[in-house]
Every structure is written in structure tokens, then in C-alpha cells.
Amino acid sequence: MILRKxxxxxxxxxxxxxxxxLESILRxxxxxxxxxxxxxxxxxxxxxxxxxxxxxxxxxxxxxLIGIAFSTYLMVSLRGFSETIRDEQMMGTLxxxxxxxxxxxxxxxxxxxWSFIFASIRVVLYLLVxxxxxxxxxxxxxxxxLIILFLTVLSFSSLGMLAASFxxxxxxxxxxxxxxxxxxxxxxxxxxxxxxxxxWLQSISHIFPMTYSLSGMRHALLQGYSxxxxxxxISALVIFCMILMPMSLLIIRFAVKxxxxxxxxxxx
Amino acid sequence: xxxxxxxxxxxxxxxxxTLIFPxxxxxxxxxxxxLKESRKVRESIGYVxxxxxxxxxxxxxxxxxxxxxxxxxxxxxxxxxxxSDLLSIVNxxxxxxxPFLSYSAGMKQRLAIARGLINDPRVLFMDEPxxxxxxKAAQDAxxxxxxxxxxxxxxxxxxxxxxxxEAEQLCNRIAILDEGKIKVSGTPQELKNxxxxxxxLSDVFTSYSxxxxxxxKQPKSxxxxxxxxxxxxxxxxGRR
Numbered sequence: 001m002i003l004r005k006x007x008x009x010x011x012x013x014x015x016x017x018x019x020x021x022l023e024s025i026l027r028x029x030x031x032x033x034x035x036x037x038x039x040x041x042x043x044x045x046x047x048x049x050x051x052x053x054x055x056x057x058x059x060x061x062x063x064x065l066i067g068i069a070f071s072t073y074l075m076v077s078l079r080g081f082s083e084t085i086r087d088e089q090m091m092g093t094l095x096x097x098x099x100x101x102x103x104x105x106x107x108x109x110x111x112x113x114w115s116f117i118f119a120s121i122r123v124v125l126y127l128l129v130x131x132x133x134x135x136x137x138x139x140x141x142x143x144x145x146l147i148i149l150f151l152t153v154l155s156f157s158s159l160g161m162l163a164a165s166f167x168x169x170x171x172x173x174x175x176x177x178x179x180x181x182x183x184x185x186x187x188x189x190x191x192x193x194x195x196x197x198x199x200w201l202q203s204i205s206h207i208f209p210m211t212y213s214l215s216g217m218r219h220a221l222l223q224g225y226s227x228x229x230x231x232x233x234i235s236a237l238v239i240f241c242m243i244l245m246p247m248s249l250l251i252i253r254f255a256v257k258x259x260x261x262x263x264x265x266x267x268x
Numbered sequence: 269x270x271x272x273x274x275x276x277x278x279x280x281x282x283x284x285x286t287l288i289f290p291x292x293x294x295x296x297x298x299x300x301x302x303l304k305e306s307r308k309v310r311e312s313i314g315y316v317x318x319x320x321x322x323x324x325x326x327x328x329x330x331x332x333x334x335x336x337x338x339x340x341x342x343x344x345x346x347x348x349x350x351x352s353d354l355l356s357i358v359n360x361x362x363x364x365x366x367p368f369l370s371y372s373a374g375m376k377q378r379l380a381i382a383r384g385l386i387n388d389p390r391v392l393f394m395d396e397p398x399x400x401x402x403x404k405a406a407q408d409a410x411x412x413x414x415x416x417x418x419x420x421x422x423x424x425x426x427x428x429x430x431x432x433x434e435a436e437q438l439c440n441r442i443a444i445l446d447e448g449k450i451k452v453s454g455t456p457q458e459l460k461n462x463x464x465x466x467x468x469l470s471d472v473f474t475s476y477s478x479x480x481x482x483x484x485k486q487p488k489s490x491x492x493x494x495x496x497x498x499x500x501x502x503x504x505x506g507r508r
Contacts, residue, residue: 001341008338012324012331019326092321096383099285099315100339101307107339263279263288 005102006110013114031122035129038064052193057222062135066218067190069126070152074184074210076119077156078177080112081164089268098265104256105249108164109157116153139224148216148230151237155209158244165248165255171268184210209244212236269428270435270469271445272479277428280445281395284426285315298390311340314384314392318399320376325369329360329379332368333386340387354382357416374405381412392417394427398434406434414438432469442469444476451476 017024042061049060056063085108088094097107131137159176166174185191187201188210194202205211216233219225227234259265271277282288284297286306294301300308323332330351337347355361358378363371371379377397384392397413398406414437417423429435435442436456443453452459452472459472474480 001343004343005338005341008335008343012327012335015327015331016324091324092319093324095287095319096315096317096322096336097339098287099310099313100336100387101311101341102339103307257289260287260289261291263282265287 005106006113009110010113010117013111017114017118028122028125031125032129034068035065035126035133038068039133049192049196052195055223056193056218057136059135059222061133062130062222063193063218064191065126065130065135066221067214069123069130070149070214070217071184071188071190071210072119072122072126073116073149073152073213074156074159074180074188076112076115077153077160078163078180079160080115081108081157081160082167082174082177084108084111084115085164085167086268089266092266095266105252108252109161112157112160137221140221141224141226141230142220144220144225144227144230145217147227147234148213148220148237151234151241152209152213152217155213155237155240155244158241158248159209161248161252162244165251168252168255168259168265180208180210184208187211189214209237209240212240269426269445270430270432270442270473271428272430272477274447275430275445276448277430277445278395279448281315281393281426281428284309285313285393286310311387312390314387314389316380316384316392316394316397318377318380318396320373320380320400323368323376323379323383326367328365328367329371329375330355330364332379333383336383337386342386350386354385357385358382358412372405373400373402374408377401377405377409378412381409381417385417389423391424391426394425396429397427398429398431410434410437432473436469444473446477446479 039061042059042064045060047058050058053060053063085094088097088111094107098104127135127137159180163174163176166176187194187197187205188208189205190210194205194211197205212233216230216237219233220230256265269277269280279288283290284295284302286302286309289303294303296302297309298312300306300312302309324335327335333351333354334347337343337351342350352361352364355364358381360375360378360382363375368376368379377400381397384394394413398409401409413425413427418425418438425438427434427438440455441453442456442459444451444459452462454462456469460467460469463471463475470480
């Protein structure tokens, strides 16, 4: 039943998105310019950063392509849940959903499922365009990449649920979103290997799940690391999940209880 | 539930529908505690709001109802069949596949009533169901509520309104709510008799709340001609 309900939310979001066809097409189309920008930046950089890029295959374009593609999941996770709540509040549909037997946490989490699917379509497109522009994924360990992806989505989603809890209570100004959105690109290794950073900044990088996610994804896709070789990243992401998932579920339940007590659930 | 704006009618309905937790006290709906058994409460109730924003405007009436049927754990053919029946009952089958944004206010309200009936609830909560309708559409809606939902389907309706005619026309029992407190309750006749002969519901309201409510003129109903009731077997709408 849970899968059928998940499908119902995906279908609804898909139909809503397809009712704005032009927006969907434009979002996909202009993404190509983003990729091309980094392609030419990579040409400019050449082999300048070869020393730092060597563990990831040595090619900057491949490095940054994986970085921007998979950081999409962080953006979707951090924004997805809170934006879902806000959108449903503003559309006025949240209350109508919450008066059904489907519980509040399910409504919030499932409402974001389409965002993850849409993000996955974008990631696949990123990779396809990347392959067309010369990125070599011949040695990719797909199973390893999928495991890293699964753990990435779980850990990032937990952060997103924390962000949504703040939005529910404070309506605006959620610190989780602000902190991770503004710092993950610097510390998470989206545009450059964290080894470029001075040692004391590198130590900060290690508290961001993004660091392990991108490192593992690059090793799996570009270097074809085996599952055994990927264990450090997988273990780190599992630890993040074990800490963040129960914490986020507890906090979002607390947030739902509090806004129901205050009667502010549908206020924004 | 009769009361002026700000009396607490919507808050009370939201508490009974488990959308808001009560700050003190307890409440039961269909024998279920709104705090401890909130899911069972929601399984056994329907909620009709006047807020036309509570639908997805870019989806069709059918797509909207099917989504909400899924939230009530109706899936696939069961959901489709249920939705088709309801669209027929509220006479929206011809416009079922048009976007919600193209519906008139009356059609939007009929779809809201259809959504409230999706799970064949024992109790239907209606928060000022005719507030945004013109007098004729409002009367049509009242007739539908009285003739179909109450008389034919034997559902219990908990309705809030600040319209005296509506309360008198639809309600077996009336409670006057003002500033969050029930001032008096009883059948319309009991309430009027309590103030002496020739008293009106307006007099009752003024007597207990110290305020006056505007009365709405009654248009002649054409509802029964417009609505097509289909008394097909197996609709599953009857009281179980």
C-alpha cells in the first residue's frame, strides 16, 4: 500500500509539472549551458590541477561534472521538503490532505518524491552530455555508485526533513538550509578536490556528508573502485544516516505536534 | 454550529478533524478520541471546506478526486469507480476532465462535497459550505445537503454557518457559539420556544450572544431539476 501511495504522489506531481511543459523543457535545455561552461573552464584549467585530480582520474571536466550532477540531490533534499510544505500551504491543499488517513510525515516526504525523480533525470542527462563531451565512464562500478547514491539520498533527505521542521515552526529562515547551501560547495568538493584546502579547512569538510558522497561517486564512476575500495565512503555515509535519520524523524514529529498545538500548520 | 465571524467555529471543526490539537479538554468523534485515535477519526469523517484553493487548479476534477481517493487508501479501479460515481452524484461527470480552474464557484463547491464523501464517512464536517456561493447556488447546495446527504444517505452533518436561514433549514440541532463558548444548544423549535411565542432564530441568537446576524433572502430552488441523482445499486454510499 505504501508503494501505491508513493506512486499517487509521484503521479500528482508529474501531472502538475507537465501542466507547465515549457518550464520543464527550458529547465532541461538551459542545464546544457551550465555543462558547457564547465567544459570550457576545464579546457582552460588543463592539467594545472593534475596533482590534486589524480585520485579522481586526472580530468577536471569529469571531476566537476560528477560534482555538479550529484550536488543536485543535496539542493533537492534541502529545498524539496520545505518548499513542498510552503507550496502546499500557499496552494491551500495541505489541510485537505491532512484530514485524510494519510499521516503528516508521509504527506511531507512523499510530496517530494517527484523532485528526486526529476533530479535523477537531470543527473542522467548531465552524464549523457558529459559522455558526449568526452567523459569516460567505461570503468564505472554501477553497483557501487547506486549504493553511494542510495545512502546520499537518505542522508541528504534527513537534512531536508530537519530543514522542513524549521520551516514548519519558524515559517522562514531555516538555518539548516542556509548553512548547507552556502558551505557545501566550498567544503563538499563540488568544484575542486578538498585536498586543495588548507588542512584546517579540510577537517571541516569531513563533517559534511557531501564530501563522502561526491568522493565515493567519483571513485565509483570515474575510477571503477570496487565495493571494498569504496568502504570508507560507504561507512561514513552509513554513520551519517544512522545519526541523521532518527534525529530528523523525531524532530519533524515534534514540529508537526507543535504546529498542530499552535494551529499554525497551514500558516506561512 | 451558528456563530458570528471569529466565534471559533472553524477552530472547533479543525479540532474535531484533528487538524489542530485542543489546548485543553478532550473531544471524541464517532467514539474516537481526536488526540489518541486521530487516524481512526480521519478514517471515519469527511471534511468540506469553502476554500476553493484546496484543490489543484491545473488538474482536472477527476484527477483531483482520484488523488484524494488515493489518500483515503482507495486505489486503481476502486478509486476510479468511486470517483466516477461521486462525479455523477454531484452532476459533474460532463466536466470531470476539464481543469478545476475552469469551474464555476458552484461547481467547485460540488467537487468539494464529492471529495468529502470519498470515504463514505459517517460524519461530514462542513465549514460554511455556502459562503462563497451566490444565493441560488447556495440554495442548491443546501437542498443537496438536506435531500441527498442527510435524508437519503443518512449521514450526520456537523455544519458551521453564520447564516440563520441555513441553520434553520438544515439543522436538527443548533448550538450558538460566540467567543469560543457554546451559549445554548437545542432544536430550532426548542430554542425559539425558550424565548416565547413568535420568537425567531435571530431573536435567539441576539438574546444569547448580544449580537445580530444578517439574514439572507431565500431564492427559489431549482436544485432537484438540475441535480441528477442516480440511485444505482452498489454505490456504497449508504450508512453501514
